[in-house]
Amino acid sequence: MKLPAPFIQLPLLFDAPALAAEIAALGETAWRPHPQGFAGNSMLPLVAVDGDAHNEAFAGAMAPTPELHRCPLMQQVLV
Secondary structure (H helix, E strand, O other): OOOOOOOOOOOOOOOHHHHHHHHHOOOHHHOEEOOOOOOOOEEOOOEEEOOOOOOOOOOOOEEEOHHHHOOHHHHHHHO
């Protein structure tokens, strides 16, 4: 597939092993099945309406989920 524009590589540097460890520390229970049920895919809600990771709505005040609050390095990467 040819894209209409090239990708732009942002100057983003972070400690990938530390980020992976932070995410792994959340455990499997933090992950949810893919909303459309795609086999082999799961999601980790980081921002949701009112910070409720179980709320999959798109309308409302978005806020960090408890899982994102537990990941300070992830927060730095996302800023």
